[in-house]
Amino acid sequence: MKKIIWILILFNAINFCFASDLNQEWITITTHYQNNEFDSVSTKIVPFINQLESLSAWTNLIPAYFYQASAKLLSGQYDQADSLFDQLIEFSEKHQLSDSIKDIRYKQTSLYVKAFQDLKEEKHPSCIKVLTKAINLSLTYRINNYLAVLYYERALLNEKNGMNSLMEADLLKSIEVNEQLSQNESLKKNAQEKLAKLYVDRKQYQELDKLKLNTNANIELKIQTALDLESKGDYIKADQVLVSIQNEVYTNLSDERIMDFIKKRFLLYDRRNLSKSALDTLDVTIDKLNKLSKSHGLLFSVSEFRIAAFLYNGLSNEAGIASEKLSKQFAKWNLSTDYHARFYKMMGDISYLKGSIKQAITHYNNAIEYAISLDKLQYYELLNNLGLAYEKDKQTEKARENFVRIYNETANTQYIDNHYRAGINLGLIYTKTDKLPEASHLYEEIRISAQSKELYYLFISASLRLAEVYQMQGFDSMAGNLFYQIEGMKNYLQNPLEKTQVAISLSDYYAKTGNLIKSLKFLNEADVLANENKLVHFQNAIQEKMAQMNFNQGNYSQARKSYEQLIKYYQEQDDLYNILVTRLKIALTWMSEKDYQETEKVIKNILIKTYKGKSEYKNLMIEDVIYVDIFCKSMIYYSSVHFLQATQQENIGLMMKSLDEIDDIITFMDNNRYIFIQDSQSEFEKNSFINAYKLKVDICANLYNRTNDPKYLENAFDVSEKARSQAFISEAGAQIISKLNNPKMKDMNGAQYAFISNKSQIELETGNGLERGLKIKGGSKNSEILATELQYTQQKYNELVNTLKDDKSSQLIDINTLSLSSIQNILESDETIMNYYVSSNNCYLFIIHKDKTSLITIAESYAQISNLIDQYRAQIMDYNSLAYKTNSQSLYNLLVKPVENEIKNKNLIIIPSGKLNNLPFATLHNQSEFLLENHIICQLPNISLIQFINLKKQMPSQMSVFAIGNPDNPIASRLPGTETEVRKIQELIPNSSFVLGLESNRSRIMKEMENKTILHFATHGLFEPEYPLLSGLILSPEHQKDDGILRLFEIYNLNLSETRLVVLSACETGLAKIKQNDDVIGLVRGFFFAGASNIIASLWQVSDTATSELMIAFYQNLNSGKSMSKSIQNAQLSLIAKPATTHPYYWGAFNLYGFAH
Secondary structure (H helix, E strand, O other): OHHHHHHHHHHHHOOOOOOHHHHHHHHHHHHHHHHHHHHHHHHHHHHHHHHHOOOOOOHHHHHHHHHHHHHHHOOOHHHHHHHHHHHHHHHHHOOOHHHHHHHHHHHOOOHHHHHHHHHHHHHHHHOOHHHHHHHHHHHHHHOOOOHHHHHHHEEEEEOHHHHHHHHHHHHHHHHHHHHHHHHHHHHHHHHHHHHHHHHHHOOOOOHHHHOOOOOHHHHHHHHHHHHHHHHOHHHHHHHHHHHHHHHHHHHHHHHHHHHHHHHHHHHHHHHHOOHHHHHHHHHHHHHHHOOOOHHHHHHHHHHHHHHHHHHOOHHHHHHHHHHHHHHHHHHHHHOOOOHHHHHHHHHHHHHHHHHOOOHHHHHHHHHHHHHHOOOHHHHHHHHHHHHHHHHHHHHHHHHHHHHHEEEEEEEEEEEOHHHHHHHHHHHHHHHHOOOOHHHHHHHHHHHHHHHHOOOOOHHHHHHHHHHHHHHHHHOHHHHHHHHHHHHHHHHHHHHHHHHHHHHHHHHHHHHHOOOOOHHHHHHHHHHHHHOOOOOOOHHHHHHHHHHHHHHHHOOHHHHHHHHHHHHHHHHHHHHHHHHHHHHHHHHHHHOOOHHHHHHHHHHHHHHOOOOOOOOOOOOOOOEEOOHHHHHHHHHHHHHHHHHHHHHOOOHHHHHHHHHHHHHHHHHHHHHOOOHOOHHHHHHHHHHHHHHHHHHHHHHHHHHHHHHHHHHHHHHHHHHHHHHHHHHHHHHHHHHHHHHHHHHHHHHHHHHHHHHHHHOOOOOOOEEEOOEEEEOOOOOHHHHHHHHHHHHHHHHHHHHHHHHOOOOOHHHHHHHOOOOHHHHHHHOOOOOEEEEEOOOOOEEEEEEEEEOOEEEOOOOHHHHHHHHHHHHHHHHHOOOOOOOOOHHHHHHHHHHHHHHHOOOOOOEEEOOOOHHHOOHHHHHEOOOOOHHHHHHOOOEEEEEEHHHOOOOOOOOOOOOEEEEEEEEEOOOOOOHHHHHHHHHHHHHHHEEEEEEOOOOHHHHHHHHOOOOEEEEEOOEEEEEEOOHHHHHEEEOOOOOOOOOOOOEEEHHOOOOOOOOEEEEOOOOOOEEEEEEEOOOOHHHHHHHHHHHHOOEEEEEEOOOHHHHHHHHHHHHHHOOOOHHHHHHHHHHHHHOOOOOHOHHHHHOOOOEOOOOOO
16 A cells, blocks of 8 residues: 555646646545545546646646556456556657656556455455466566565465466576575575475475475475374384474474474374373473574464363363463563464363363453454354353353354354354253253254265264253154164264264263163273373263263272272362262262261261351251252262161161251252252252152151151151152142133143144054054154154243242142141041052052051062063053963062051052052952952042042032044044944933044034033043153044144143043053153143043053943943942953953053042
């Protein structure tokens, strides 16, 4: 720009000796020119020139013609500009103004140089064309001022475009001109180094001699020799060659080439596993460069690389010390702003790895202030790291904003890797904030796009994250399909870090599915990769997983060794949280070996570090505790170790002490529950309450068995009911509010039906047409789509329940469970509650009568009982075999026989627990008869549900029935027996109505079902254990977009407060997914939530004919005035009496859920 201003000053000095208006026009033109308004110059200059020509002002025409040509050139109209410059030269010659000719050509060349510089900054494609024009002008008119530089600049452009031959020619020309004119030694040296590198790359060593660059040629030759030796694996000789030229390198090469040399020497040591020597070379190098007074920029780069090397080798303390030293030097060096962003980013990375997250955020934000000096790749990496730091600091929204920004800005650009990585990190934010549908959609989008571009690591990484989301939702088969796909593709990966990550994830997956052999195989594979490639972070993670695997296999001492090593690593990181977590795991190894003294010692040490300023744990407030989750777990273990010691020593005093301890921690957790409700990812919320409740039941049950003191029995019962009632009652409370027409609840309708309206139909497997049952096909494309959509509905529902916590339902969410005395008041003298409860690995049975209660411990462990139930359910499905009897008797002996005398002649209300929820108790056999034959039986999910159901045991005299039969749905076979069943019901119950076939659709049913005493569904049922909220009842579709399935999440929002009984005359309608806290997710729970008082449902796929017969018998008994429970018992007994249907497969599936004796 300075050259243009100089030209303007030259011409402005010319005064026009004409009218003032002509002078004014000239001033206007020059003003436009100075402001780079070249179009305005071109427009105004032509009439101005015409006026000068009419006045024959030949001398004054030269600057006017020049402005005209310059304006065209500087606006990019090069051909027109050249033509105008040629006309200007002709004009000068014609009017004998020869002194101006050379000056004009010089200025024309200068303008082309300036145009090239502007275009180079803009990376314009015309850059090389303009540069070539400048070179040609210089050659033609012997304007040598710029020529060597111009040749060098064009060489760089040709190198960038991969035109190595043209680059070579221009470098040679640049060197030649430089030597002729002795213009610029530094430029000549740079050109010679470029040529030397080119010749070395081509292995044209003979050409190096022509350069007359003996020192540098020797350097490049030896560097190439070292590279060749390295490629053959001879690292020692390669380093010896480099050592021989290091002084020449430091003295003669550019900073960039010196840095390459230093990195190469470091890597040669590292490849020989000489990490200390590699780091020592960097220390020596920095001293050497200081003595040679090399640039501060180079010293910064070497120091930066040294810090990265410390981190690479897991030496974070050394990295911290080195960064503090560099920080002091950086303050003195006064480096250009180009280095500031790198410096602050590096400091941010170190702070992040040390766990100083707030400090890391400060450094990253400082780096962003200088981000203009970073290239786009570095900038997006900086934003990504800042996002990770925000996420770690729980500034979730800021983290999300960073990842969204990167994701949006890098879409369809050359930074596609950054685009996908930001998307994966954004998905993690969605996952951690319970936005699982958004996470699923994003991961699937990345998977498809990355696979199409053959970016296999990013495809695999997105697949891993998507599989984790599916696992969180319980969609295990879909997760399994993804892991299987990942395993098949992992060989596409080349990067050791990526291969290690995938191997660890596969190991985790197989560990969760119980395949320990494959889990160990992939963990060993990851261990080898991590050790070979110095992946310190992964080495520690793998060691932790190895420790856990040893623990699971009973190798406790080996597990402890690994945990102790991990503690050393965490101590180096000053990471107290993970130190305490690992010590807790060590405590568990001692506990598992029954060394309770060592266990207590370790736990005490943990507890002291988790509460502040207190000498003991009692009466602690939340503000007294750091790491609340560790404190709670430690206290549970502390109580547990005392309980185990007391059991071993038969020490009742110590057992009572353990009870006090667990009571204290339960009180602490209850008082501070609000903290953890805010964090749905809290490990505390997921496990600590449940584990504490289960331990308290174990302690109280033991104390009751040893002292026979009823207060311990009552205590055990109260806490067991509290443990499993909480989730059930919380959601039930929300549903009861819906009965009060709470407007917030109505928000669910739109979400649910938007979900249903999608065309994405689930693929179903139908039976042989004789059974009322369907199953979801595993891994189908449509089921994946439907499951993703379901997550949106689940999320909406969860949000709704949370908003209701501020309303009347908060009273229900924290409702007190029923006491034993209040339950006994409800019971009749002929009724007994058999309340089972599963603790950590024990199964208890509370026997509750009108006038007394007892407690027994089931003889076998829960794990053995669970296995027996699985075997029994498989056997009962074979109606041609009596093999079921062995396990039926075994289960009877375990679960019923111990209280056989207590329950004689009693009607039973069974409260199952865990796997017992799916056990058909009525079919248990005592070698002479089924349990059903001596007892009326009904079942409840938990006793506290009694508060929310109608306890009237007889049907009203004018009961009304609405029956749905044999819907016409293309996804399921027709069930002719259901039509017979429904028509027979109408005959038996005068005040009844029914719909059949196509009329059995959602709209018709919703309209008819209100205020009916009984709802009867005679149709196909659908239960899917992995996707419980997809379970439902098959109806007739109303239109093309309707799949015709009344799903569980829709049932939640029905208003059935007037409904005394729902009969699900379909298969598997009583099955449920059982959660850790005994909460069950299934159709029965859905209808209870909707307000129904009693439900009849089935536990397996049922014969159409036998079901129809059983249901007709049930209604015959009901119509004769018998209770619901007596009616179902008589109906089942009628099938037992017939040889063709004696097998429990035909009648044992149906349970009555409720309190309807």
